[in-house]
Amino acid sequence: MILYRQHFHKFPEGHLKEYKTQAKIREILLSIGCQNEWINDCAGTGLVVNLRGQGEPDEDKQRIIALRADIDGLKMQENNDLEYKSQTEYAHMCGHDGHISMLLAAASIFIQNLNKISQNMMIRLLFQPAEEGPGGALPMINDGCLEGVDEIFGLHNRPIYLPGLIRVKSGAVMASxxxxxxxxxxxxxxxxxxxxxxxxxxxxxxxxxxxxxxxxxxxxxxxxxxxxxxxxxxxxxxxxxxxxxxxxxxxxxxxxxxxxxxxxxxxxxxxxxxxxxxxxxxxxxxxxxPPLINHPDQAKFIENLTANAFGAEFVGEQGLPVSGAEDFSFYLHHKPGCFFFLLTYDFNFPNRALHQSNFDFNDNLLATGAYIWVKIIEEKFNCKLLTE
Structure with a gap:
């Protein structure tokens, strides 16, 4: 997972130009057992991956849960002395390299355990371009990424010093x-x-x-x-x-x-x-x-899930809402869902902030993000994918 993250960090691409990023994501998906027919291009440089359960069907109607990661870099030069420092005119100074890698790690667990998920259930992975602008969510929606989706979830790293691990709330979370x-x-x-x-x-x-x-x-x-x-x-x-x-x-x-x-x-x-x-x-x-407005039921679900996983003292609303904007808001205009934050402050590098030229994703939190994705699916589909 760390090697994936560092590869994406080294070769970032700008909005709607994420062709090599798209190809690398596809390559990794195929290498972990994803079938080619499960992967579809979306919005030009994005991907939609449909992972249908292969277990015994149950009496429930079909359900689709979507999980989203943004994949684009920023048009800026990186100011870090790293072996995997950006080699392009773009830089992953917002942590999208980490977002990609966490969802890919979760995808590996999903693919290995599809037999434990009912045939009625589908996990839809959205690898979205152009979050930094002009916006990739609407093109993804226009290409049908939300068709049949019941709920959608997204997360973003937040490298600021706050107590705990998760920030989530119902209602307004990010500004227009x-x-x-x-x-x-x-x-x-x-x-x-x-x-x-x-x-x-x-x-x-x-x-x-x-x-x-x-x-x-x-x-x-x-x-x-x-x-x-x-x-x-x-x-x-x-x-x-x-x-x-x-x-x-x-x-x-x-x-x-x-x-x-x-x-x-x-x-x-x-x-x-x-x-x-x-x-x-x-x-x-x-x-x-538009403003990013979390739906109450899904926000409460994430709050309870992460509190059970990490302890209630590690989950809260402190620091929300924030005045930054996110095009995940468009998904929430169409489907119920929740966007939440994973606190990724690194005590070894306390002065790294999003969109600064010295930013680098805290690799110590990659497994935590992937774990949350898996727990969401376990809870929503009433299945056991992880061995505690």
Whole structure:
């Protein structure tokens, strides 16, 4: 399992370009006994693996449980001195190499024990591309990965120092991610004649200041909202007022209605501020991911399962929700399920965080993640796959 993880770490690929990653996953699956006809390409560079039980059928209707791992890397350079350091322009600085390996390890146990699982039951493994953007969940769904699925589960590593091992809760767990784009139009002119122009730069600066006031003055304080303007561009010469400026950033919330209210307020603030300064403002929103909302029954199931496996003191909600976004949210719009976190803090490397150039997955937790996947199937399908 560690060797798998280090291989994927060494050869990461970007979103919707995960061809070698896809091929390696297929190669490993075949080597552990998976039949080729059980493996299907999905969303171009993803895979759907259907593992049907081969045991005696029972009276229950057919059930399909889906387990998902994301497989893409980030467009960044790794800053680690490792034998398996990234050899490409991408890097697994979010731990997806670990996610792949944990699900493959669980797959090995599933395949070896299909005779212990009823023929009515199927495990569906989703190896999903492009989680980091533009999003691979929707293409996977559009290709039919959720057809017949009863429940879906996903996990993510979280290398922060918190007591315990598992973080899970019902309801909002991760925020939405919406891009906001504001184009401010004025009238250009010579830098020596500001009285002859409509100043798009000043109007944009005023809009920026007013946007920062939205959270504190226009949104009730109990709502968690993050509005970040991260780009401000305009102009091309020191003696010319530009005719337009451009602002861009992101909005993150845990409630779709709050997001809609916030969008309405941003439009009003941008347009009225621009008009007051003789300019106009065009506002555009691009929704990337909706809020990730866990279903109550499945969240309680994961809480109970992991508490029984590791002890109740190792399971909790501390640190949730988080303002990051995840396209697993799309799966949960279609099917009941739960997304939870495996705490992977490494005391030997305390300064490693997700999306930092020095990140590396804590291999000591790989077996734990694989174990959780297997326990989910044991509980859901009422079978025994592991020898304690």
């Amino acid at each position: 991610s919406t891009i906001v784009e504001i184009k401010v139009r004025g009238v250009s002119g010579h830098g020596s004649q500001p009285h002859m122009i409509q100043d798009a730069i000043s109007a944009s600066a005023a809009i920026l200041c007013q946007l920062h006031a939205i959270k504190s003055r226009l949104i009730e304080s109990k709502h968690n909202v993050v509005l970040s303007i991260t780009q401000f561009t305009g102009g091309f010469a020191d003696s010319v007022f530009p005719d337009s400026c451009y602002l861009q950033g992101t909005i993150r919330t845990f409630d779709s209605q709050i997001l809609k209210d916030l969008e309405d307020k941003i439009i009003k603030v941008a347009q009225t501020t621009a008009i007051s300064m003789g300019c106009t403002a065009e506002v555009k929103f691009v929704e990337r991911y």
